[in-house]
Amino acid sequence: MKATFRKSMIWLHTYLGVILGWLLFAIFFTGTLSYFTPEITRYLMPERGSISQSQQLMIAHSFSYLNKHAGEAEEWRIALPLERSALWSVQWREGKQRQTVTFNNQLAARENETETKGGLFFRNFHYTLQLRGYGGRYIAGIAAMAMLLAIFTGIYTHRRFFKDFFTLRPQKIKKWTTDFHALAGILTIPFCIMVCLSGIFIYAIMYLPYTANANFERGERGVNRQIIPSLPSLQLDEKVIGSDNLLSEPPSTSTPVPNYAHILEKIANQWREPNSIARITVEGVGYKNSRMIVERSKATTVSNRADRLVFETYTGKSLEGYDDETVPAQIRRILYGLHQANFAPFGMRWLLFGLGILGCALIATGNIIWVTQRKKSAKQNPFTLALVEKGNVAAVAGLILASVSFFIANKVIGQDVAGRAQLEVNTFFTVWALSAVHAFLRIKAAVAWKEQFALASGLCFVTVAIELVLFRDRIVRSVEYLDSVYLSFIPAFFASGIILYWAAKKIGLRITNAEIVAKNTKPSTYEK
Amino acid sequence: MITLVFILQLLGFLCLMLAMNKHVKQAGNSRLLTQVLRVLPSPPFTQLVGWMLLIASSCLALTRIEIISIAIVWWCCTLSAALLTVALYFSSLCDT
Incomplete structure (x- = not known):
């Protein structure tokens, strides 16, 4: 226990973030993509054109x-x-x-x-971590509970931000990152509480089986039978x-x-x-x-x-x-519905998607802040620091790379290749693993960030190019039938490519500036 | 309708921020906000207007969107968007 309650909260907030940050990022990122599960599946299946019949x-x-x-x-x-x-x-x-x-x-x-996992891959990964039957849903549940704790402890940690009423200080990157972390936290408080709480409620009976087993004949099934x-x-x-x-x-x-x-x-x-x-x-x-x-x-x-x-x-x-339905069943269904957002019209879906991305940014900036502060204080064990710093690259940039690769794999693997759905999944995990290897091989994490973002940006443009070259007929057909769902993927990939390129360029500039500063300071040190 | 709700929220947050000394300094970098500040009365009144606009936005959403639960979700989503917009706008003023 720390000296004050606030210090204890800061400690808890920090270590929840550091220990579970990567997992939370993966769950949040794939969950955010899952807002468009049917759309992604449709995009990945060329035969799924729009249906205009009554x-x-x-x-x-x-x-x-x-x-x-x-x-x-x-x-x-x-x-x-x-x-x-x-x-x-x-x-x-x-x-x-x-x-x-x-x-x-x-x-x-x-x-x-077309044989593909489609958008369901991201959705299933989001809550099973591809470990269904091996405790994946329990891990996701623990992560959701930790996220809730991190939100409440974060309010104590960043309470000055409430006083300042949302000011981002753009002059210094470190301050800007902390401010942005706090701003993203505040903006996503209702969203994060909603998704974490509803996520836990969906599997509430699975997480707390003892009450069901003690009071109902067939445990979870018995409860469902009674309330549904x-x-x-x-x-x-x-x-x-x-x-x-x-x-x-x-x-x-x-x-x-x-x-x-x-x-x-x-x-x-x-x-x-x-x-x-x-x-x-x-x-x-x-x-x-x-x-x-x-x-x-x-x-x-x-x-x-x-x-x-x-x-x-x-x-x-x-x-x-x-x-x-009974009241408990209705509550559970409403929370389930809120989590999946099937009711959401187009505009709301994009707003929820934006909040999901902000949630991802919140988690990523949290981990980056930890590394930056530990580097400054020079108290941290260098191995742990390097592990977290490079792990951050693999968890954030690597996951983005892997996700874009999943789409590319779907587009380039032949329709008649046996087991192509599994090949898409294998591509996802292989690229993710390679990104981790790349991050750990690079001496400077900043270089790994830059290279992986640049590669992800390139892959986004490649996806657009593949679509324009190999699926021209589908594009023409979609324009004819005004299939906005399919057509919106092309500008979405293009925009993602530009954002990732911008991020890579910014990091590149920072590396160059840091090198210039290092060159200028070295001789003066020797002179002394 | 949702656009109107969003605009009300945006104006509400703008008033709340302009009611704070800290942000009045930042607002000095914007011609438009300087003009707005001239028109606005005392900070407590501006703050009151800000809260009133936020309440008005919620009333509008709840009365004009048929299904209340969906209206609440809409309102929460646009609230975050409005807050982000205002925060980014004020941050951009720090640069100049």
Whole structure:
């Protein structure tokens, strides 16, 4: 314990940052990219062009396809595309086997889809650290708890900043870094508390299993069963015959067609926003008491569970549906929804992305400040200092490099190469490891920073070049269909390239200035 | 609507900063802010205007955006953006 409470807080803030900074940066950076998970997946899959068909037409086509190809299935699912994902698919289940087919804008089933992890790679890495089943989610949870502690202790550490009311002192780089660290901290306080707290809540039962195990029969599953409402199980006995169907036209095939037109009319009166349906599930296909569950899009709710309506499949009659969720379940869903931000419209998504990047900058500047201060005081063990200083390069610049490499790998690995999804992931980790080796081989960390930023900048421009050269047809098609999601990636990479180049240039200038100062001071020392 | 909320927040923070002696010095480097300072009454009143503008922005967001929970998220996001903009603007004045 330190002499004063504030000193203890400063100590805790400093060492939480130094010990967990790299991990937190990786979680924050990949989490920030995850705000655009469906968009990234779409960018990495050339066949995912925009879908401009009306929901009614897509539903009609999906049912007609399922009727033709999956008449004997027990369950059908239709996932309708959002502008973000452009993924329109149907899925059916026969016994334990599930089959999925995706469609394009021309209503044709896509035969070969690009094998890629897409944006899900960053999302999964963000909370499992690619260690699912090996404690990755526990590590991420500990990091989130540490981040919360670091935020609260940071308020004590940087309390002068509140007094000064947000002044950045641009004249001196060290002061500017400290000010920027404090400013980024203040700006992201609500954001960081929200993401850390909601992140912990998502896996709350997993992190604290004892209460669930002590009070519920099947532990976590038992809790979920109790708090998440479900529909009663279906007793399927009687098959539908022609007269049971309210459709004006008798079905041409043996499997009856659901009375979706009537259902859609009912839904249109309740859900007024455009493209309100996200998913349709038909349980007990072909049976009299089959039911259709229609799930609303998440654009109108912060919760990660949107409204659901239940109908009798073949008569279109409304059924009772799901019970209201319990308050704990609602809180958990709202926190989950806030964390994922599926509700966020375009502008808000970019603001959240910006806050995520500020969060990354907060963590990175924290670690840089530690190194700078320790260098100044010359009290730190040189090995530890070099380890943290060079580790910072690998954790920050290396991760950026690795992420851009992931995109390039997706673009240059041939479509027919077996296991290409894994190759993309391997590229990511190989580049990250190489960046660490490079950082530790360089005598001066500043040189490593400069070179890695310059390389990352170059790779961003290479990504743009690859897109312009190899995917010209896709660009033309996207311009024709005004596919803003795909097209926005090109300027985004270009802008990232410029920012990274600017950073590399700034660091380069600092190295040159430092060398000039060193040259000028050396002779005078000898003279003395 | 969100742009209007953002502008109100921006003006609110500007007033709060101009109500502080520390930032009045920085504001002296900007012709525009010098003019604004001439018009503004005493610092406590400027501070009050600043807080009122921030409250007005939250009222506007809550009443004009249909879903309250989404309105709150919008407001928090634009609040950070407004604060960053004002802080960067004042920092740029230190340079000159």
